[in-house]
Amino acid sequence: xxxxxxxxxxxxxxxxxxxxxxxxxxxxxxxxxxxxxxxxxxxxxxxxxxxxxxxxxxxxxxxxxxxxxxxxxxxxxxxxxxxxxxxxxxxxxxxxxxxxxxxxxxxxxxxxxxxxxxxxxxxxxxxxxxxxxxxxxxxxxxxxxxxxxxxxxxxxxxxxxxxxxxxxxxxxxxxxxxxxxxxxxxxxxxxxxxxxxxxxxxxxxxxxxxxxxxxxxxxxxxxxxxxxxxxxxxxxxxxxxxxxxxxxxxxxxxxxxxxx
Amino acid sequence: xxxxxxxxxxxxxxxxxxxxxxxxxxxxxxxxxxxxxxxxxxxxxxxxxxxxxxxxxxxxxxxxxxxxxxxxxxxxxxxxxxxxxxxxxxxxxxxxxxxxxxxxxxxxxxxxxxxxxxxxxxxxxxxxxxxxxxxxxxxxxxxxxxxxxxxxxxxxxxxxxxxxxxxxxxxxxxxxxxxxxxxxxxxxxxxxxxxxxxxxxxxxxxxxxxxxxxxxxxxxxxxxxxxxxxxxxxxxxxxxxxxxxxxxxxxxxxxxxxxxxxxxxxxxxxxxxxxxxxxxxxxxxxxxxxxxxxxxxxxxxxxxxxxxxxxxxxxxxxxxxxxxxxxxxxxxxxxxxxxxxxxxxxxxxxxxxxxxxx
Ligand SMILES: Nc1ncnc2c1ncn2[C@@H]1O[C@H](COP(=O)(O)OP(=O)(O)O)[C@@H](O)[C@H]1O
Ligand SMILES: [Mg+2]
Numbered sequence: 001x002x003x004x005x006x007x008x009x010x011x012x013x014x015x016x017x018x019x020x021x022x023x024x025x026x027x028x029x030x031x032x033x034x035x036x037x038x039x040x041x042x043x044x045x046x047x048x049x050x051x052x053x054x055x056x057x058x059x060x061x062x063x064x065x066x067x068x069x070x071x072x073x074x075x076x077x078x079x080x081x082x083x084x085x086x087x088x089x090x091x092x093x094x095x096x097x098x099x100x101x102x103x104x105x106x107x108x109x110x111x112x113x114x115x116x117x118x119x120x121x122x123x124x125x126x127x128x129x130x131x132x133x134x135x136x137x138x139x140x141x142x143x144x145x146x147x148x149x150x151x152x153x154x155x156x157x158x159x160x161x162x163x164x165x166x167x168x169x170x171x172x173x174x175x176x177x178x179x180x181x182x183x184x185x186x187x188x189x190x191x192x193x194x195x196x197x198x199x200x201x202x203x204x205x206x207x208x209x210x211x212x213x214x215x216x217x218x219x220x221x222x223x224x225x226x227x228x229x230x231x232x233x234x235x236x237x238x239x240x241x242x243x244x245x246x247x248x249x250x251x252x253x254x255x256x257x258x259x260x
Numbered sequence: 261x262x263x264x265x266x267x268x269x270x271x272x273x274x275x276x277x278x279x280x281x282x283x284x285x286x287x288x289x290x291x292x293x294x295x296x297x298x299x300x301x302x303x304x305x306x307x308x309x310x311x312x313x314x315x316x317x318x319x320x321x322x323x324x325x326x327x328x329x330x331x332x333x334x335x336x337x338x339x340x341x342x343x344x345x346x347x348x349x350x351x352x353x354x355x356x357x358x359x360x361x362x363x364x365x366x367x368x369x370x371x372x373x374x375x376x377x378x379x380x381x382x383x384x385x386x387x388x389x390x391x392x393x394x395x396x397x398x399x400x401x402x403x404x405x406x407x408x409x410x411x412x413x414x415x416x417x418x419x420x421x422x423x424x425x426x427x428x429x430x431x432x433x434x435x436x437x438x439x440x441x442x443x444x445x446x447x448x449x450x451x452x453x454x455x456x457x458x459x460x461x462x463x464x465x466x467x468x469x470x471x472x473x474x475x476x477x478x479x480x481x482x483x484x485x486x487x488x489x490x491x492x493x494x495x496x497x498x499x500x501x502x503x504x505x506x507x508x509x510x511x512x513x514x515x516x517x518x519x520x521x522x523x524x525x526x527x528x529x530x531x532x533x534x535x536x537x538x539x540x541x542x543x544x545x546x547x548x549x550x551x552x553x554x555x556x557x558x559x560x561x562x563x564x565x566x567x568x569x570x571x572x573x574x575x576x577x578x579x580x581x582x583x584x585x586x587x588x589x590x591x592x593x594x595x596x597x598x599x600x601x602x603x604x605x606x607x608x609x610x611x612x613x614x615x616x617x618x
Contacts, residue, residue, distance in 0.1 A: 056480060058480065077479070079482045082481055082482030083482055087480075088480055094474045094477035095473075096477070097473050097474070099466070099469050106463075106466055107466045107467070107470050107481055107483070110481065110482055110483055111482040115463075120458060120462035120463060121455045121458050121464075122455070128274075131277065131461075131463070132273050135273045136273060170481060171481070174482065
C-alpha cells in the first residue's frame with residue numbers, strides 16, 4: 001500500500017463504560033493512527049457501537065482517558081467532537097427522514113457555514129454565496145458516491161443500500177479527520193458491499209481520512225483494514241494486523257463460541 | 261400543455277436553488293400575488309375584508325410562525341395564543357409609552373419581546389419533549405392570560421384589561437379603510453413569508469429539520485440542539501408576536517386578553533396540522549380553511565336544513581364546526597400528516613406527468 005500511516009491521532013486509555021449494572025466496556029486501551037483503516041470486530045453486544053459512541057462524545061465513560069491529537073478531552077459533547085473533525089455513520093441508519101438527499105448531506109456542512117440567522121432570512125449576498133459554495137462541494141460528494149439521480153428524493157423513500165450511502169455522504173460532507181463507520185455494509189448484497197468498500201478505500205486514499213470501522217464480514221475486514229481490535233463481552237481480546245488477529249487462539253475461540 | 265417543464269435545464273446551483281425552480285410555478289405565484297394586491301381590492305366588499313380576508317392574512321402569519329416551530333423544528337406548543345398576546349400588549353406599550361414610536365417600530369418591538377419570551381419559555385424543550393413540553397407551553401399560556409388580566413401596568417391601568425389603538429400611521433400612510441388594512445396585512449405576510457422561506461431553505465432551516473427528524477444524529481454532525489431549538493422558539497415567537505400585534509392593532513382595534521386565549525392556541529395548531537406540518541404554503545391553506553369553514557357552515561347548514569324543512573340553530577352550526585374540525589384533525593394526523601399542502605403537491609405531481617403517469 002502506498003499510503004503513509006502517520007502518528008497516533010486518537011489514543012484511548014483504560015476506558016470503562018457501564019450502564020447501571022451492565023458493563024459495556026471494561027478497561028479498553030487502543031490507539032488509532034493517522035490515515036489508517038482501523039477495524040473493530042467482535043460478536044453482537046461486544047461493545048463496538050458503545051466504543052464509537054465514547055469516541056464521539058455520545059457516551060461518557062466512567063473511567064479512562066481519551067487523547068485526541070495529543071490533548072486529553074473531557075466531558076466532550078457530540079457537537080464539539082464534530083467540530084474537532086470526528087464524523088460517524090450509524091448502525092441503524094439515522095438519516096433525517098423528512099429531508100431530501102441533498103439537504104441531508106448539506107447538514108454535514110453546517111459547521112462550516114458562518115452567516116447569521118438574519119442574513120439567511122434575507123437570503124443576503126454572503127449567505128446566498130455561502131449556500132451556493134457549499135452546494136457545489138456537496139455536489140462533488142454526490143458525484144463521488146454516484147447518487148446524482150436521487151439528490152432531490154426524500155431519504156425515507158430510498159432503499160436501504162442507498163440510505164447507507166447517503167449516511168456516508170452526510171459524514172463525508174463534514175470533511176472529517178476521523179470517520180467512524182458503524183457496520184456500513186450490514187444487510188447489503190455482494191454488489192452493494194463492493195461499492196461501499198470501494199468508497200471507503202477511496203476516501204481513505206484520496207482524502208487521507210482516518211477510518212475506524214465496525215464490520216462483521218471478516219473477508220471485508222481482512223481485506224481493507226490496516227489494524228484490527230477485537231472486543232468480546234466488553235473486553236479487548238486482540239489487537240494487531242489482520243493476520244495476527246486471525247491466527248490468535250483467543251479470537252478464534254470467541255468467534256467459535258459466538259457461533260461464527 | 262398546461263404544466264410542462266421540458267427544456268428547463270438548470271445550468272447553475274443558483275438557478276436550482278430558487279424558491280420556485282419551475283418557471284410555471286414562478287409565474288403562477290407572481291400572478292396570485294399581483295391579483296391579491298390589485299384585483300382583490302377592486303372586487304372585495306367591506307364584509308369580505310373584515311370577516312374573511314384580514315383575519316385570514318393575520319392568522320396565516322401566526323400559523324406560519326407556529327409551523328416553523330412545530331412543523332419544521334418538531335417542538336410542540338400549546339401557547340401560541342399567549343405569544344400573540346405578548347406581541348400585542350408589548351407593541352401597545354411601546355406605542356403609547358414612547359413618544360413618536362412609529363407603527364412598524366411598535367410591531368417589530370412587539371415581535372422581539374415575544375421572541376425573547378419565546379426563548380425563555382422554550383428552555384424546557386432542552387430537557388423535555390412531547391406531552392411534557394405541551395404542558396409546559398400550556399402553562400405559559402395560562403400564566404400570560406393571568407398576567408394581562410391582573411397586572412394593570414401592561415394594560416395602562418385600564419380596569420377591564422381592554423386597550424385600544426387608533427390612527428395607524430405607516431410612514432405617512434394612514435391605514436384606515438378595510439381595503440387599506442387588507443393591503444397592509446398582505447404586504448406584511450408577503451415579506452414574512454419570504455423570510456420564512458429563506459430560512460427554511462438555508463442552514464438554519466436544515467438544523468431545525470435535523471433536530472426534528474433525528475436529534476442524536478443532528479448533534480453528532482455538529483448541530484447544537486440548544487441553539488437549534490431556542491432559535492426556532494425565538495423566530496416562531498417573533499412571527500406569532502407580530503401577528504398578535506397586527507391582530508390587536510389592525511383587525512380588532514381594541515381588545516382584551518380573552519382575544520388571545522387558549523382557544524386561539526389550539527386554533528393555530530389545528531391550522532398547521534390541517535394545512536400541512538413543515539410547509540409554508542400549508543400554513544396559508546390551514547388558515548384559509550379555518551377562517552372560511554365556520555362562515556361556510558353558517559351559510560350552508562341552515563340553507564341545507566331549509567331544503568329538508570328543518571331549522572338549524574346557530575348553536576348546532578357551531579357544534580357541527582367542532583365536530584368537523586375534530587374529524588379532520590384525526591384524519592390528517594393519521595392519514596396525511598403533511599396536510600392539505602401534501603394533497604396539493606401530490607395532485608401537482610400527477611399533473612406534471614399527466615397524461616402519461618409512467
Ligand atoms: N444506551 C444504552 N443503555 C443501556 N445499555 C446499553 C446502551 N448502549 C449499549 N448498551 C449495552 O452495552 C452492550 C454493548 O452494546 P453495543 O455497544 O451496542 O454492542 P455491539 O455494537 O458490539 O453489538 C450491550 O449489552 C448493550 O445492551
Ligand atoms: Mg453495534
